[in-house]
Amino acid sequence: MSAKIENVVIVGTGCAGLTAAIYTARANLAPLVLEGVLPGGQLTTTSEVENFPGFPDGIDGFQLMQNLRKQAGKFGTRYESGTVVGLDTASWPYTLKLADREIKARTVIVATGASPRLTGIPGEKELYGGKGVTTCATCDGAFYRNMDVAVLGGGDSAAEEALFLTRFASKVFLVHRRDTLRASKIMADRVLAHPKIVPVWDTVPVAVEGVAQGAVSGLKMKNVKTGAESVLAVKGIFVAIGHVPNTAPFKSAVDTDDQGYFIPAHHSQVKTKTPGVYVAGDCADHHYRQAITAAGMGCQAAIEAERWLAAKGG
Numbered sequence: 001m002s003a004k005i006e007n008v009v010i011v012g013t014g015c016a017g018l019t020a021a022i023y024t025a026r027a028n029l030a031p032l033v034l035e036g037v038l039p040g041g042q043l044t045t046t047s048e049v050e051n052f053p054g055f056p057d058g059i060d061g062f063q064l065m066q067n068l069r070k071q072a073g074k075f076g077t078r079y080e081s082g083t084v085v086g087l088d089t090a091s092w093p094y095t096l097k098l099a100d101r102e103i104k105a106r107t108v109i110v111a112t113g114a115s116p117r118l119t120g121i122p123g124e125k126e127l128y129g130g131k132g133v134t135t136c137a138t139c140d141g142a143f144y145r146n147m148d149v150a151v152l153g154g155g156d157s158a159a160e161e162a163l164f165l166t167r168f169a170s171k172v173f174l175v176h177r178r179d180t181l182r183a184s185k186i187m188a189d190r191v192l193a194h195p196k197i198v199p200v201w202d203t204v205p206v207a208v209e210g211v212a213q214g215a216v217s218g219l220k221m222k223n224v225k226t227g228a229e230s231v232l233a234v235k236g237i238f239v240a241i242g243h244v245p246n247t248a249p250f251k252s253a254v255d256t257d258d259q260g261y262f263i264p265a266h267h268s269q270v271k272t273k274t275p276g277v278y279v280a281g282d283c284a285d286h287h288y289r290q291a292i293t294a295a296g297m298g299c300q301a302a303i304e305a306e307r308w309l310a311a312k313g314g
Protein backbone atom coordinates (compact mmCIF):
# COMPACT_ATOMS: atom_id res chain seq x y z
CA MET A 1 0.00 0.00 0.00
CA SER A 2 1.46 3.38 -0.97
CA ALA A 3 1.94 6.06 1.71
CA LYS A 4 -0.48 8.98 1.72
CA ILE A 5 0.63 12.02 -0.27
CA GLU A 6 -0.52 15.36 1.10
CA ASN A 7 -1.51 18.18 -1.25
CA VAL A 8 -0.15 20.87 1.07
CA VAL A 9 1.85 20.61 4.26
CA ILE A 10 2.12 23.85 6.21
CA VAL A 11 4.95 24.00 8.72
CA GLY A 12 4.08 26.31 11.62
CA THR A 13 0.96 27.63 13.31
CA GLY A 14 1.69 31.34 13.65
CA CYS A 15 -0.22 34.01 11.71
CA ALA A 16 1.47 33.01 8.44
CA GLY A 17 0.86 29.27 8.73
CA LEU A 18 -2.74 29.55 9.90
CA THR A 19 -3.65 32.10 7.23
CA ALA A 20 -2.16 29.78 4.61
CA ALA A 21 -4.28 27.03 6.16
CA ILE A 22 -7.49 29.09 5.87
CA TYR A 23 -6.83 29.77 2.18
CA THR A 24 -5.70 26.27 1.17
CA ALA A 25 -8.52 24.66 3.17
CA ARG A 26 -11.10 26.88 1.47
CA ALA A 27 -9.56 25.84 -1.84
CA ASN A 28 -10.44 22.23 -0.89
CA LEU A 29 -6.83 21.14 -0.54
CA ALA A 30 -7.30 19.67 2.99
CA PRO A 31 -3.98 21.06 4.28
CA LEU A 32 -2.01 19.29 6.97
CA VAL A 33 -0.52 21.73 9.48
CA LEU A 34 2.45 20.85 11.69
CA GLU A 35 2.51 22.79 14.94
CA GLY A 36 6.14 22.72 16.10
CA VAL A 37 7.14 23.59 19.63
CA LEU A 38 5.11 26.80 19.86
CA PRO A 39 1.51 26.13 18.77
CA GLY A 40 -0.04 29.48 17.82
CA GLY A 41 3.37 31.09 17.32
CA GLN A 42 4.86 34.22 18.86
CA LEU A 43 1.59 36.05 19.42
CA THR A 44 0.64 33.49 22.08
CA THR A 45 3.46 34.97 24.18
CA THR A 46 1.88 38.41 24.41
CA SER A 47 -1.33 39.71 25.91
CA GLU A 48 -2.95 42.68 24.17
CA VAL A 49 -2.69 43.04 20.37
CA GLU A 50 -3.96 46.47 19.32
CA ASN A 51 -2.88 46.67 15.68
CA PHE A 52 -4.44 43.63 14.02
CA PRO A 53 -7.16 45.01 11.73
CA GLY A 54 -10.75 44.20 12.65
CA PHE A 55 -10.46 44.42 16.45
CA PRO A 56 -11.16 48.03 17.47
CA ASP A 57 -10.89 47.14 21.17
CA GLY A 58 -7.75 45.04 20.70
CA ILE A 59 -7.58 41.29 21.22
CA ASP A 60 -5.61 38.96 23.46
CA GLY A 61 -2.78 37.37 21.40
CA PHE A 62 -3.62 33.84 22.51
CA GLN A 63 -7.30 34.36 21.70
CA LEU A 64 -6.47 35.73 18.23
CA MET A 65 -4.47 32.60 17.44
CA GLN A 66 -7.24 30.35 18.78
CA ASN A 67 -9.65 32.16 16.44
CA LEU A 68 -7.36 31.65 13.43
CA ARG A 69 -6.95 27.97 14.31
CA LYS A 70 -10.70 27.51 14.61
CA GLN A 71 -11.34 29.37 11.34
CA ALA A 72 -8.87 27.15 9.44
CA GLY A 73 -10.27 24.03 11.13
CA LYS A 74 -13.79 24.89 10.01
CA PHE A 75 -12.79 24.39 6.37
CA GLY A 76 -11.03 21.06 6.85
CA THR A 77 -7.50 21.86 8.05
CA ARG A 78 -5.88 18.95 9.91
CA TYR A 79 -3.41 19.62 12.73
CA GLU A 80 -0.62 17.36 13.92
CA SER A 81 2.01 18.02 16.52
CA GLY A 82 5.56 17.56 15.36
CA THR A 83 8.72 19.42 14.45
CA VAL A 84 10.27 19.18 11.01
CA VAL A 85 13.99 18.38 11.07
CA GLY A 86 14.60 18.17 7.31
CA LEU A 87 13.05 18.63 3.88
CA ASP A 88 14.17 16.38 1.00
CA THR A 89 13.32 17.84 -2.41
CA ALA A 90 15.50 15.51 -4.49
CA SER A 91 12.37 13.86 -5.86
CA TRP A 92 8.73 14.96 -6.08
CA PRO A 93 6.47 14.58 -4.10
CA TYR A 94 8.79 16.00 -1.48
CA THR A 95 9.59 14.37 1.86
CA LEU A 96 9.34 16.17 5.18
CA LYS A 97 11.36 14.51 7.90
CA LEU A 98 10.23 14.56 11.51
CA ALA A 99 11.87 12.79 14.44
CA ASP A 100 9.40 9.90 14.38
CA ARG A 101 7.99 9.86 10.83
CA GLU A 102 8.16 11.12 7.27
CA ILE A 103 5.42 12.94 5.38
CA LYS A 104 5.13 13.11 1.58
CA ALA A 105 3.87 16.41 0.19
CA ARG A 106 3.14 17.86 -3.23
CA THR A 107 3.60 21.39 -1.90
CA VAL A 108 5.15 22.75 1.29
CA ILE A 109 4.59 26.13 2.93
CA VAL A 110 7.32 26.91 5.43
CA ALA A 111 6.03 29.38 8.04
CA THR A 112 8.37 28.67 10.91
CA GLY A 113 8.83 32.23 12.19
CA ALA A 114 11.81 33.65 14.01
CA SER A 115 12.62 33.49 17.69
CA PRO A 116 13.60 36.76 19.34
CA ARG A 117 16.97 36.55 21.06
CA LEU A 118 16.75 37.22 24.77
CA THR A 119 19.54 38.09 27.20
CA GLY A 120 18.80 35.27 29.65
CA ILE A 121 19.05 37.50 32.75
CA PRO A 122 16.91 36.67 35.82
CA GLY A 123 13.38 38.06 35.66
CA GLU A 124 13.37 38.48 31.88
CA LYS A 125 11.45 35.28 31.09
CA GLU A 126 9.02 35.73 33.99
CA LEU A 127 8.03 39.25 32.87
CA TYR A 128 8.16 38.65 29.12
CA GLY A 129 5.08 39.45 27.01
CA GLY A 130 2.55 41.86 28.51
CA LYS A 131 4.38 42.29 31.84
CA GLY A 132 6.98 44.80 30.77
CA VAL A 133 9.66 42.86 28.88
CA THR A 134 9.14 42.74 25.14
CA THR A 135 11.01 42.46 21.86
CA CYS A 136 8.83 44.66 19.63
CA ALA A 137 8.48 48.44 19.89
CA THR A 138 6.05 48.64 16.96
CA CYS A 139 3.80 46.17 18.79
CA ASP A 140 4.08 47.37 22.38
CA GLY A 141 5.49 50.93 22.31
CA ALA A 142 2.06 52.55 22.68
CA PHE A 143 1.58 50.85 26.07
CA TYR A 144 4.41 52.97 27.51
CA ARG A 145 3.04 56.46 26.99
CA ASN A 146 4.76 58.98 29.32
CA MET A 147 6.80 56.26 31.01
CA ASP A 148 10.54 55.67 31.15
CA VAL A 149 11.74 52.62 29.20
CA ALA A 150 15.03 50.87 28.41
CA VAL A 151 16.21 49.42 25.10
CA LEU A 152 18.90 46.72 25.29
CA GLY A 153 21.31 46.54 22.34
CA GLY A 154 23.44 48.74 20.12
CA GLY A 155 22.77 47.70 16.53
CA ASP A 156 20.44 49.09 13.89
CA SER A 157 17.35 47.41 15.32
CA ALA A 158 18.07 48.75 18.81
CA ALA A 159 18.49 52.22 17.30
CA GLU A 160 15.23 51.90 15.38
CA GLU A 161 13.35 50.64 18.43
CA ALA A 162 14.72 53.50 20.53
CA LEU A 163 13.73 56.15 17.98
CA PHE A 164 10.23 54.68 17.59
CA LEU A 165 9.74 54.63 21.36
CA THR A 166 10.48 58.36 21.64
CA ARG A 167 6.95 58.93 20.26
CA PHE A 168 5.46 57.55 23.46
CA ALA A 169 7.96 57.20 26.29
CA SER A 170 9.11 60.15 28.36
CA LYS A 171 12.69 58.88 28.35
CA VAL A 172 14.39 56.03 26.47
CA PHE A 173 17.56 54.63 28.04
CA LEU A 174 19.68 52.81 25.47
CA VAL A 175 21.78 50.27 27.35
CA HIS A 176 24.80 49.06 25.42
CA ARG A 177 27.87 47.05 26.43
CA ARG A 178 30.27 49.24 24.43
CA ASP A 179 30.86 53.00 24.27
CA THR A 180 29.74 53.40 20.64
CA LEU A 181 26.75 52.08 18.74
CA ARG A 182 27.14 49.29 16.18
CA ALA A 183 24.25 50.86 14.24
CA SER A 184 24.92 52.59 10.91
CA LYS A 185 26.29 56.13 11.28
CA ILE A 186 23.11 57.82 10.12
CA MET A 187 20.99 55.88 12.63
CA ALA A 188 23.54 56.37 15.41
CA ASP A 189 23.65 60.14 14.77
CA ARG A 190 19.86 60.40 14.92
CA VAL A 191 19.74 58.40 18.14
CA LEU A 192 22.45 60.38 19.87
CA ALA A 193 20.92 63.72 18.83
CA HIS A 194 17.47 62.85 20.15
CA PRO A 195 16.62 64.73 23.36
CA LYS A 196 14.59 61.83 24.78
CA ILE A 197 17.26 59.14 24.29
CA VAL A 198 19.82 58.67 27.04
CA PRO A 199 22.67 56.29 26.13
CA VAL A 200 23.97 54.15 28.99
CA TRP A 201 27.43 53.11 27.75
CA ASP A 202 29.67 50.22 28.79
CA THR A 203 26.79 48.62 30.59
CA VAL A 204 25.23 45.16 30.62
CA PRO A 205 21.84 44.18 32.06
CA VAL A 206 22.02 42.02 35.19
CA ALA A 207 18.39 41.38 36.23
CA VAL A 208 14.84 42.56 35.57
CA GLU A 209 13.19 43.75 38.77
CA GLY A 210 9.50 43.37 39.62
CA VAL A 211 8.95 39.61 39.43
CA ALA A 212 7.15 39.53 42.81
CA GLN A 213 4.70 42.22 41.67
CA GLY A 214 4.23 40.63 38.21
CA ALA A 215 5.32 43.79 36.37
CA VAL A 216 8.66 45.37 35.50
CA SER A 217 9.75 47.98 38.05
CA GLY A 218 13.40 48.38 37.06
CA LEU A 219 16.51 47.11 35.33
CA LYS A 220 19.54 46.16 37.37
CA MET A 221 22.72 46.88 35.40
CA LYS A 222 26.49 46.64 35.71
CA ASN A 223 29.14 48.92 34.26
CA VAL A 224 31.68 46.63 32.57
CA LYS A 225 34.55 49.07 33.13
CA THR A 226 34.01 49.97 36.80
CA GLY A 227 32.00 46.93 37.94
CA ALA A 228 29.52 49.31 39.61
CA GLU A 229 25.91 48.10 39.79
CA SER A 230 22.87 50.36 39.58
CA VAL A 231 19.13 50.19 38.95
CA LEU A 232 17.22 52.07 36.24
CA ALA A 233 13.62 52.73 37.29
CA VAL A 234 11.85 51.78 34.06
CA LYS A 235 8.45 50.21 33.38
CA GLY A 236 9.29 48.75 29.97
CA ILE A 237 12.34 46.83 28.74
CA PHE A 238 12.72 46.34 24.97
CA VAL A 239 15.24 43.62 24.17
CA ALA A 240 16.68 44.43 20.74
CA ILE A 241 19.58 42.04 20.27
CA GLY A 242 18.27 40.28 17.17
CA HIS A 243 16.19 37.30 16.10
CA VAL A 244 17.03 33.75 15.12
CA PRO A 245 14.99 32.57 12.09
CA ASN A 246 13.81 28.95 12.38
CA THR A 247 15.07 27.94 8.96
CA ALA A 248 17.82 25.35 9.50
CA PRO A 249 15.82 22.21 8.50
CA PHE A 250 14.98 23.70 5.08
CA LYS A 251 18.34 25.03 3.91
CA SER A 252 18.79 22.54 1.08
CA ALA A 253 15.48 23.57 -0.53
CA VAL A 254 15.47 27.32 0.18
CA ASP A 255 18.33 29.81 0.02
CA THR A 256 19.08 31.80 3.14
CA ASP A 257 20.96 35.04 3.76
CA ASP A 258 23.92 35.46 6.11
CA GLN A 259 21.58 35.79 9.10
CA GLY A 260 19.69 32.62 8.16
CA TYR A 261 16.52 34.27 6.78
CA PHE A 262 14.94 32.69 3.72
CA ILE A 263 15.60 34.50 0.47
CA PRO A 264 12.57 34.17 -1.81
CA ALA A 265 13.49 33.47 -5.43
CA HIS A 266 10.95 35.63 -7.24
CA HIS A 267 9.25 38.99 -7.03
CA SER A 268 6.27 37.31 -5.33
CA GLN A 269 8.36 37.16 -2.10
CA VAL A 270 6.97 33.72 -1.18
CA LYS A 271 8.27 31.55 -4.07
CA THR A 272 11.61 29.78 -3.60
CA LYS A 273 14.17 28.14 -5.87
CA THR A 274 12.29 24.86 -5.35
CA PRO A 275 9.01 24.69 -7.29
CA GLY A 276 6.10 23.97 -4.95
CA VAL A 277 7.98 25.10 -1.83
CA TYR A 278 6.92 28.47 -0.43
CA VAL A 279 7.94 30.61 2.53
CA ALA A 280 5.82 33.01 4.57
CA GLY A 281 6.05 35.24 7.63
CA ASP A 282 8.91 36.14 9.93
CA CYS A 283 11.13 33.28 8.69
CA ALA A 284 11.43 35.19 5.41
CA ASP A 285 10.98 38.76 6.64
CA HIS A 286 13.26 40.47 9.11
CA HIS A 287 12.04 43.88 8.07
CA TYR A 288 8.36 44.18 9.06
CA ARG A 289 7.89 41.27 11.53
CA GLN A 290 4.18 41.92 12.16
CA ALA A 291 1.20 39.62 12.54
CA ILE A 292 -0.61 41.22 9.62
CA THR A 293 2.37 41.07 7.25
CA ALA A 294 2.97 37.43 8.21
CA ALA A 295 -0.72 36.70 7.55
CA GLY A 296 -0.46 38.49 4.19
CA MET A 297 2.49 36.32 3.14
CA GLY A 298 0.59 33.22 4.31
CA CYS A 299 -2.23 34.19 1.96
CA GLN A 300 0.20 34.74 -0.94
CA ALA A 301 1.93 31.39 -0.35
CA ALA A 302 -1.42 29.58 -0.25
CA ILE A 303 -2.57 31.10 -3.53
CA GLU A 304 0.76 30.24 -5.17
CA ALA A 305 0.56 26.63 -3.92
CA GLU A 306 -3.01 26.28 -5.14
CA ARG A 307 -2.16 27.66 -8.60
CA TRP A 308 0.95 25.53 -8.91
CA LEU A 309 -1.01 22.37 -8.05
CA ALA A 310 -3.76 23.36 -10.49
CA ALA A 311 -1.20 23.91 -13.26
CA LYS A 312 0.22 20.44 -12.55
CA GLY A 313 -3.27 19.04 -12.85
CA GLY A 314 -3.64 18.09 -9.20
Ligand SMILES: Cc1cc2nc3c(=O)[nH]c(=O)nc-3n(C[C@H](O)[C@H](O)[C@H](O)COP(=O)(O)OP(=O)(O)OC[C@H]3O[C@@H](n4cnc5c(N)ncnc54)[C@H](O)[C@@H]3O)c2cc1C
Binding pocket: 011, 012, 013, 014, 015, 016, 017, 034, 035, 036, 037, 038, 039, 040, 041, 042, 043, 045, 046, 048, 049, 050, 051, 052, 082, 083, 084, 085, 111, 112, 113, 114, 115, 116, 129, 130, 134, 135, 136, 139, 140, 246, 249, 280, 281, 282, 283, 289, 290, 291, 292, 294
Ligand atom coordinates in the same frame (compact mmCIF):
# COMPACT_ATOMS: atom_id res chain seq x y z
C1 LIG B 1 6.10 39.61 22.68
C2 LIG B 1 5.65 39.84 21.27
C3 LIG B 1 4.60 40.70 21.03
C4 LIG B 1 4.17 40.93 19.73
N1 LIG B 1 3.12 41.76 19.53
C5 LIG B 1 2.67 41.99 18.27
C6 LIG B 1 1.58 42.88 18.03
O1 LIG B 1 0.99 43.45 18.96
N2 LIG B 1 1.19 43.06 16.73
C7 LIG B 1 1.82 42.44 15.67
O2 LIG B 1 1.42 42.62 14.53
N3 LIG B 1 2.87 41.60 15.88
C8 LIG B 1 3.31 41.37 17.14
N4 LIG B 1 4.39 40.56 17.35
C9 LIG B 1 5.05 39.97 16.18
C10 LIG B 1 4.25 38.75 15.68
O3 LIG B 1 4.03 37.87 16.76
C11 LIG B 1 5.00 38.03 14.57
O4 LIG B 1 5.29 38.93 13.52
C12 LIG B 1 4.16 36.87 14.01
O5 LIG B 1 3.84 35.97 15.06
C13 LIG B 1 4.91 36.13 12.92
O6 LIG B 1 4.13 35.06 12.54
P1 LIG B 1 4.76 33.80 11.81
O7 LIG B 1 3.61 32.93 11.45
O8 LIG B 1 5.67 34.23 10.75
O9 LIG B 1 5.69 33.06 12.88
P2 LIG B 1 5.56 32.67 14.41
O10 LIG B 1 4.47 33.35 15.10
O11 LIG B 1 6.96 32.80 14.94
O12 LIG B 1 5.19 31.10 14.36
C14 LIG B 1 6.11 30.14 13.93
C15 LIG B 1 5.47 28.76 14.04
O13 LIG B 1 6.35 27.80 13.43
C16 LIG B 1 6.48 26.66 14.27
N5 LIG B 1 7.78 26.05 13.94
C17 LIG B 1 9.02 26.61 14.01
N6 LIG B 1 9.96 25.72 13.59
C18 LIG B 1 9.28 24.59 13.25
C19 LIG B 1 9.68 23.31 12.75
N7 LIG B 1 10.97 23.01 12.50
N8 LIG B 1 8.71 22.35 12.55
C20 LIG B 1 7.40 22.63 12.79
N9 LIG B 1 6.98 23.84 13.25
C21 LIG B 1 7.91 24.79 13.48
C22 LIG B 1 6.34 27.21 15.67
O14 LIG B 1 5.94 26.18 16.58
C23 LIG B 1 5.22 28.26 15.45
O15 LIG B 1 3.96 27.62 15.50
C24 LIG B 1 4.82 40.29 18.64
C25 LIG B 1 5.89 39.41 18.88
C26 LIG B 1 6.30 39.18 20.17
C27 LIG B 1 7.43 38.21 20.41
